[in-house]
Amino acid sequence: METREALGYLKGLIEGLDLDGETKEGKAINAIVDVLSNIVEDIDDMYEGMELLAEQLDAVDEDLADVEEYLADEDFEDYDCCCDEECATFEVECPYCKTPFTVDEETVLDGSTECPNCGEVLEFEIEECECDECEDEE
Numbered sequence: 001m002e003t004r005e006a007l008g009y010l011k012g013l014i015e016g017l018d019l020d021g022e023t024k025e026g027k028a029i030n031a032i033v034d035v036l037s038n039i040v041e042d043i044d045d046m047y048e049g050m051e052l053l054a055e056q057l058d059a060v061d062e063d064l065a066d067v068e069e070y071l072a073d074e075d076f077e078d079y080d081c082c083c084d085e086e087c088a089t090f091e092v093e094c095p096y097c098k099t100p101f102t103v104d105e106e107t108v109l110d111g112s113t114e115c116p117n118c119g120e121v122l123e124f125e126i127e128e129c130e131c132d133e134c135e136d137e138e
Helices: 003-016 024-073 105-110 132-137
Strands: 089-093 100-104 112-114 121-123
Touching: 003 024, 089 105, 100 105, 105 112
Parallel strands: none
Antiparallel strands: 089 100, 112 121
């Protein structure tokens, strides 16, 4: 039996008792029925909200599936970098073990990195460029 149906059955039983609504017991029972009615309405509202939420979630799931399908079809081999601008990389040779390796601009700006071969810490010193081209960019 559904909750709303059970509440209707309970109301019928109480009406069949012919209780006087002015007595303490009658008032208490009528208050209990009112509270139960409010609870049933709240439950119904929650079910409606859950159904709406489920529909919206299904729509988001379908949109996500479309995005996943689009990304699976894309050829990302042409992209070397995660940013729009060209990322600066620098070839470095370790002065200790003479192993060449590549570092990115962020690593150079940090000022140091470890050699991937021997583990020695390499320090980078950045000097301001004074050429005409660089002055025009500022």
